[in-house]
Amino acid sequence: MRTTIYILSFCLSMSLPFVVQAQELIQGIVFDKETKQRIGKVIITNLNQQTEFYNNVRGEFKISPNPGDVLVASRDGFNSDTVVFDQQSVILFNLKRSIIYISEVNVVARKSPEEILKQEKESFNKAYRLADPGSLFSVGQTGAGLSISSIYNLLSKEGRNARRLTEIIERNYQENFVDYRFSPDLVNNITGLEGDMLRRFMSNYRPSYEFTRAANQYELSQYIKSKYILFKLNPNLRHLPALPVIKMDVNN
Incomplete structure (x- = not known):
């Protein structure tokens, strides 16, 4: 009987360090592999123990793994990272983005399409006034009547030419807007294309103004x-350019 007690005591003393070790909280941190910044709202999963939880906003967490436990860190927009616990003092995860966001770069020396449009409207202020005849009716001291100046602006050759000019300015604005967003630098950063291949790609797959705006x-x-x-x-492959829209002015 006494021998049995000695054996049990020996077994308990040998297993105690492992029990304590299994209950020890190990600190961990999750990093962005590219920027080295900490990432919060990451799900930490222990596949062996079938447990999971979120780390904090500072990217930190605490866990009690057993040696050999497989730990996985996962978050939307990132590829998961896996670590096998081997009695590390700190568990480090490095997540690589699965989606690369390219921020817009504003070049100070380059005017935006809105700035160019504003400048052209100021330069051709008279054309914009003639292109917009305003209300065809006017209210004076003798009552309501037709606005002679508005009718003149609407029907005169000068008014028609002004409307053509403002339409050209608007089309130029739309083209400038597409150029501004669908830029060679952006396409090069995404595709790696350069030179003639870059120009060919941008010509073949130039997006519409409506899509680029939205x-x-x-x-x-x-x-x-x-x-x-x-x-x-x-x-x-070279795409055929779209046929131009020709407006016929029979009154000219």
């Missing part, structure tokens, strides 16, 4: 990536 930076980047996949299938 799309955010991520959507525009995804558009370029999808078109680049098509471009790589046949880089020498």
